[in-house]
Amino acid sequence: MRLADLQSYFVSAVQRPRTLTGDPDAVAKAKTIATGNDRVPPVGQLDIYREQFWLRHVGSLDEDYPTLRHLLGQSGFHDLCVAYLEAHPSRSFLLRDLGDKMADFVASVAPYEGDPLLEDCARTEWAFIEAFDAADAPRFDPSVLASIDDDAWPLVTIAFPPALRRLALRYPAHDFRTSVRKGEDPPRPPRRDAWVVVFRDDLVRYIDVDAASFALLGELAAGAPLGAACERVAEAAGGEDALQAALPGWFETWTRYGWIAELRLPG
Amino acid sequence: MGFRERHSIPDLGVGVGCRTKHYPVIFGEHPAMDWFEIISENFMVDGGKPLSNLEQLVASYRVVPHGVSMSIGTTAPLDRGYLARLKALLVRIRPPWCSDHLCWTGVAGNDVHDLLPLPHTEEAIAHVAQRIRAVQDTLETPFAIENVSSYVAFQDSAMPEWEFVARIAEAADCGILLDCNNIYVSSRNHGFDPEAYIDGVPADRVVQIHLAGHTDKGTYLLDTHSDHVCDAVWQLYRRAIRRTGAVSTLIEWDEDIPEFDVLAAEAALARATREDTLGIDREHARPVAPPRERSAGS
Numbered sequence: 001m002r003l004a005d006l007q008s009y010f011v012s013a014v015q016r017p018r019t020l021t022g023d024p025d026a027v028a029k030a031k032t033i034a035t036g037n038d039r040v041p042p043v044g045q046l047d048i049y050r051e052q053f054w055l056r057h058v059g060s061l062d063e064d065y066p067t068l069r070h071l072l073g074q075s076g077f078h079d080l081c082v083a084y085l086e087a088h089p090s091r092s093f094l095l096r097d098l099g100d101k102m103a104d105f106v107a108s109v110a111p112y113e114g115d116p117l118l119e120d121c122a123r124t125e126w127a128f129i130e131a132f133d134a135a136d137a138p139r140f141d142p143s144v145l146a147s148i149d150d151d152a153w154p155l156v157t158i159a160f161p162p163a164l165r166r167l168a169l170r171y172p173a174h175d176f177r178t179s180v181r182k183g184e185d186p187p188r189p190p191r192r193d194a195w196v197v198v199f200r201d202d203l204v205r206y207i208d209v210d211a212a213s214f215a216l217l218g219e220l221a222a223g224a225p226l227g228a229a230c231e232r233v234a235e236a237a238g239g240e241d242a243l244q245a246a247l248p249g250w251f252e253t254w255t256r257y258g259w260i261a262e263l264r265l266p267g
Numbered sequence: 268m269g270f271r272e273r274h275s276i277p278d279l280g281v282g283v284g285c286r287t288k289h290y291p292v293i294f295g296e297h298p299a300m301d302w303f304e305i306i307s308e309n310f311m312v313d314g315g316k317p318l319s320n321l322e323q324l325v326a327s328y329r330v331v332p333h334g335v336s337m338s339i340g341t342t343a344p345l346d347r348g349y350l351a352r353l354k355a356l357l358v359r360i361r362p363p364w365c366s367d368h369l370c371w372t373g374v375a376g377n378d379v380h381d382l383l384p385l386p387h388t389e390e391a392i393a394h395v396a397q398r399i400r401a402v403q404d405t406l407e408t409p410f411a412i413e414n415v416s417s418y419v420a421f422q423d424s425a426m427p428e429w430e431f432v433a434r435i436a437e438a439a440d441c442g443i444l445l446d447c448n449n450i451y452v453s454s455r456n457h458g459f460d461p462e463a464y465i466d467g468v469p470a471d472r473v474v475q476i477h478l479a480g481h482t483d484k485g486t487y488l489l490d491t492h493s494d495h496v497c498d499a500v501w502q503l504y505r506r507a508i509r510r511t512g513a514v515s516t517l518i519e520w521d522e523d524i525p526e527f528d529v530l531a532a533e534a535a536l537a538r539a540t541r542e543d544t545l546g547i548d549r550e551h552a553r554p555v556a557p558p559r560e561r562s563a564g565s
Contacts, residue, residue, distance in 0.1 A: 001422075001423055002390070003342055003385075003386070003388070003390050003391055003394060004342040004374075006386065006421070006423070007341065007342055007371060007374050007383075008374055010383065011373055011374050011377055011379055014379055014381070015377075015379065032422065033419075033421060033422060034419045034420060034421060034422065035420040035421070035422055036420075037420070037456075037457065037458060039486040039487065040418075040456075040486050040487055044486075045418055045419035045420070046419060048418040048419070048487065048489075049381060049383065049418065049419065052381060053379055053380075053381060056380060056381065057380070060380075089376075089377045089378075090373070090377070090378045090379070090380060091376050091377070091378065092378065093308065093336035093338070093346060093349050093372070093378055094308055094311075094336070095380050096312075098380075131315075132315055132316065133312035133313060133314060133315040133316070133317055133318075134313055134314055134315060135313035135314040136313075136314035136315065136318075162313065162314070163314075163315065200315060
C-alpha cells in the first residue's frame, strides 16, 4: 500500500467515534494494514490509536471549555466534542487551537444554538486562551497623554495590545467561568447583559465596563479616530456632555490596566 | 568522524522535562539540574507567559527543544509555517541540537495530534530522509529523530525498526534521540528483541537518550510517561551507553506528574547509573565533545 493511502485511511479510522471492532469492513481493512499479534488483532491495533485520539481530543477541549462541560454534563459534553470534531477536525499543529471554532459551532448547530449561554461561555473561554499567549505589546508611557494638544485629540487613533479581547455577553459567563474554574458548582446564571474586557498584565484578567466605554473601545479598535468614535457612541453614553465627562476616567482605566499600546497622531 | 563529533554535540549530563507544574520550584528555588528539555510547540507562540518563562529558564539552565508536531513522516507537504516558528524558537534559545519524532501526526488539513508510526519500507525511508534534509537546511541546527512507541505493526514493513531508524539517519545525516522506554514498549507490543534494537542503532549518531515510565494495559504497553523507569529500561539504558559513551540523558514524566524532588531523584538515579556503567566499562565509553561554553545571557 502506498504510504499516502495508508496514512489517509489510518486518519479516517482513528477519528471514528465508535470502536472499529464491530465494523466488518474495518476489520477486513485492518487485516490488510496491520499484522496484529496473539494478544491484539489487527483491528485492535488500530483501535488503540482511535481510543487515544478521543481521549486526547476530548481531554483537550475539556481543559479549554470546562464551563461547557459544567452546563452540559460529562455525557452531553462528550457528545458536543464528537459533533464538533467531526465538523472541525484539527487543522493546526497546536492542540491549543483545537477549540477555535467552538463558539461559532454552539451558536449555529442544533441542539446547542438555542442556548446563548453556551455561546457566551465558549467566547469567554476562547478569549482567555487567545489573551494568554498573544504577542506582547510595548509598555505605554502615560505621560504621552499630557503632551497631546487639545485640538489634536479628535485625530488620535489608538493601538491596543494584541492580548486585549472585548466580550459583549448576554449572560455573566465571565463570572460563571471563574466559579467553575475554582472547582465550585455554580448554578446556571440568570440572564444579564455584560460588557467585559479580557486583558493580560502578568496574568490574564477581566473587568466589567459600561456599555458606552465598551462601544468606544470597539470603534477605536476598528481604527476610528477618537473624534469620530466619540460621535458614534455619544448617544449610548447619554449625550456628548456625559461622554466628555466620562472620557478622562475611561482613559485613566485604560492606561492603568495597560490597554493602550500606542497613541498615533496623523502625519 | 561521527555525527556528534562533527556537530560538537555536548554531553549535557542528565536532565528532566520542564513542565509548568514545576515552575514554582524551578524559578523559585533554582534547583540543581544539568539541563531541561522543553516541548517546542509550547513556546512557538506569539508572546505572554510562555515566552517570559522560557527567557527565565534559559537564563539559568541549558535548554534543548523537543517537538511533537513536525510530522516528518507525513505525505503532506512540509509545514513551512511550523518550521518558521521553530526556527524563531531556536534563534531565541540557541540549543546545541533539537529533536522531534520519527512519525507522522496527520495528513493535509487533518492533524490527529498523535505520534503515529511509519511502515518500515523503502518508500518511507526515501520520503522521510529527504524531508529531514530539508528541515536541517532550514533550521541550521543539528536535528535528531526519536524512535516512537508503537501499538501497530504494519503488513508492509520489510525490515526491523532499528534498521529503519538507522537507514533514515544515515540517508538524512541526522542525529538520533534514542528512547529506551519506547524501545521496550514496542518490543513488548511486537515481540522483538530490545537488545538487538540497541545494538542496531548507529551509536555515533545518538545525541540524546530518553528514559520514562509506561503503563501495562494488559494486552499491550502504553507509553504514558506516568511512572518511574522500570528495571528492564534501566538495563537497556546501560547497554545503550556502553555503546554510545556518555550522552545527554533525559527523564520524561508527563502524566500523574510528581513533585519536582521525585523527578530530580529519578535523574540522580540516571546519573549514578551512567557513572557506574561507564566507570565499570570505560573501554567502551567513547569520548564526546565537552559542553559548549555558554554565551553571556544564554
